[in-house]
Amino acid sequence: MVEKGDTKAFLRKMMPRVFKAAVLVGIVYVPVYFVSTLIRPLQSFFPWYEPLANIFAVIFTIFLVVGVFSSGTVFQYVFGVARTLVLMMFFICALNGGVVTLAVPTEGATTNILVDLRIVLAMLVLVCLLGIGKNVIQAIEFMSSKTETKETQ
Amino acid sequence: MRYAVRALGWATKTLWILIIVFAGTSVYSAMNVRMGFGEPQVFLSSGFVILSIPLFVNNSGFYDLSELNLTVDAMDYDGSLVSTSTTFVPLIPRGSSVETAHNVSISLDDITSDVLNYLFNDTIFNVDLSMKVNFARVIPFQVSMNKTIPWGAPLYDFSIGQISYDYYNLTHQRVLIPLSFENHSPYFDIDGIMQVEIYNSRDELVGSRTLSLNVSSHSTYEDQVELIVDISKLTESGEVHFSFETSMFSLGPVVIPYG
Numbered sequence: 001m002v003e004k005g006d007t008k009a010f011l012r013k014m015m016p017r018v019f020k021a022a023v024l025v026g027i028v029y030v031p032v033y034f035v036s037t038l039i040r041p042l043q044s045f046f047p048w049y050e051p052l053a054n055i056f057a058v059i060f061t062i063f064l065v066v067g068v069f070s071s072g073t074v075f076q077y078v079f080g081v082a083r084t085l086v087l088m089m090f091f092i093c094a095l096n097g098g099v100v101t102l103a104v105p106t107e108g109a110t111t112n113i114l115v116d117l118r119i120v121l122a123m124l125v126l127v128c129l130l131g132i133g134k135n136v137i138q139a140i141e142f143m144s145s146k147t148e149t150k151e152t153q
Numbered sequence: 154m155r156y157a158v159r160a161l162g163w164a165t166k167t168l169w170i171l172i173i174v175f176a177g178t179s180v181y182s183a184m185n186v187r188m189g190f191g192e193p194q195v196f197l198s199s200g201f202v203i204l205s206i207p208l209f210v211n212n213s214g215f216y217d218l219s220e221l222n223l224t225v226d227a228m229d230y231d232g233s234l235v236s237t238s239t240t241f242v243p244l245i246p247r248g249s250s251v252e253t254a255h256n257v258s259i260s261l262d263d264i265t266s267d268v269l270n271y272l273f274n275d276t277i278f279n280v281d282l283s284m285k286v287n288f289a290r291v292i293p294f295q296v297s298m299n300k301t302i303p304w305g306a307p308l309y310d311f312s313i314g315q316i317s318y319d320y321y322n323l324t325h326q327r328v329l330i331p332l333s334f335e336n337h338s339p340y341f342d343i344d345g346i347m348q349v350e351i352y353n354s355r356d357e358l359v360g361s362r363t364l365s366l367n368v369s370s371h372s373t374y375e376d377q378v379e380l381i382v383d384i385s386k387l388t389e390s391g392e393v394h395f396s397f398e399t400s401m402f403s404l405g406p407v408v409i410p411y412g
Contacts, residue, residue: 038180109300116293120176127168134161141154 014069021068025061032057045102049094056090077139081132088128095121179289182214182247190282193302195340202340204257204302206282208240211250216289218245225257226281227302229271235259235278245286271304272404273311275337278302305337305371307401313393316411321381328360330378330393336368343368345399349378350406353388366399388412 032053039049060083067079098118104111191207206225212218221242227235240255257280270276283297314331321327328351336343343366350361360382368374390412396405 106298109298111296111298114295114297116295119291120172123168123172127165127172130161130165130168134158134165137154137158137161141158144154 017068017071021065024064024068028057028061028064045104052090052093056086056093059086060090074139074142077135077142080135080138084128084131084135087131088125091121091124091128095124097121178215179292182216183288185212185214186218186288187211187213187250188296193280193300195302202259204259204280206255206257207252208255208284209250209252210242210245212245212247213250214247217247219243219287219290221245221251221284221286223255224283225255226283227257227259228279228281230276230279232279269404271306272308272402273306275306275309276304278304303339305339307336307338307341307343307368308397309335309337311395311407313409313411324384325381326384326387328380328382328387330380331375332378333373333375334368335373336370338370340370341401342370343374343397343399343401345397345401348394348396348398348405349380350394350396351380351382351391352394353386353391354412355388357386359383359386359391366397 036050036053039046043050063079063083063086067076067083070076070079095117098116098121100115100117102113102115104113188210189208191209194205194207196203196205204225204227208223210218210221221240223240224237225239226237229235236257236259238255238257240253242251242253245251278301280300280302281297282300283295285293285295288294311334312332314333316331317329319327319329330349330351332349345366346363347366348361348363351359353359360380362378362380364376364378366374390410393409393411394406395409396407397403398405
């Protein structure tokens with residue numbers, strides 16, 4: 001009876017987290033799918049993009065799911081930092097450090113295209129750093145509130 | 154600390170929204186910018202070969218295009234610079250278009266003085282074309298391409314045949330110099346005069362003649378130049394000097410030994 005009650009309580013606790021994780025994975029999948037569809041006509045010029053995006057999407061999703069399941073613990077923030085780091089690395093890799101080059105064969109010649117996205121990349125990295133900072137502060141707050149609770153008890 | 158977390162949260166969300174909006178509108182704007190080059194045209198104007206590259210930019214996006222810089226470097230087959238030219242457009246506001254032509258001028262006088270070879274031998278010019286533009290003032294964008302343009306020599310295979318001598322009178326002789334060349338230039342006709350001078354082995358002028366030339370593009374010139382010369386000055390060997398004065402270039406003397 002006790003075991004059955006524990007299982008029920010565990011399921012009651014976990015079900016919302018599973019649902020939340022599923023919704024968040026869906027939300028993450030939409031932009032990844034959208035960008036991949038947008039890039040697909042240019043796949044011959046960026047053959048590395050789709051495998052790279054898939055790898056980073058999987059890693060990001062794992063950290064997202066683990067973060068949701070570990071909510072209520074300090075690991076939630078640790079995984080939050082890891083997730084943001086993965087995102088930051090993805091931006092740096094996908095934008096080739098901010099300088100994207102493309103060679104398009106045209107009639108009897110090759111047209112080279114260079115786009116300098118360093119300012120955009122800097123903005124993205126800044127947002128990721130803000131996210132990391134937020135997670136770190138949240139982790140500190142979480143730990144201090146836990147210590148306070150222990151002291152009160 | 155809670156306020157700091159909340160502030161960071163709002164700052165992060167706001168920045169994400171701004172970046173997503175900027176990325177979306179940038180992609181949409183970039184797709185609405187039409188930019189291209191027309192077929193390069195080559196024509197001649199007062200001693201210059203002008204390579205004209207039509208350029209059009211239609212900016213119907215959300216952002217301005219600034220500091221458009223078009224540079225064209227023309228190099229010969231061994232990489233030495235023949236010409237460099239730049240066109241600069243400071244601003245193409247959103248919703249407007251620009252149509253211009255970038256002209257690359259190559260002085261034929263420079264060509265004849267520096268690289269006489271171009272008049273007698275076919276070659277290939279390499280044209281490096283580079284266009285830089287700032288998209289929305291934060292995204293520098295560069296397009297570059299390399300094209301080869303064939304150069305046809307206007308005096309290709311310029312040569313004289315076996316010189317023959319005919320009796321004219323007791324003191325003078327008629328000299329016939331077979332002359333031939335091919336105008337390989339696809340761009341211009343040779344229209345002007347050619348002066349022919351014969352010098353003997355003692356560098357004395359034996360005889361001279363001025364002829365008019367009219368050789369159209371992609372055609373062959375074959376003729377005999379007839380000169381009346383003094384028998385007493387004529388030697389078995391010597392030099393024939395050719396000088397050209399055409400609407401496109403001045404050249405000479407081109408020295409060809411005979412005998």
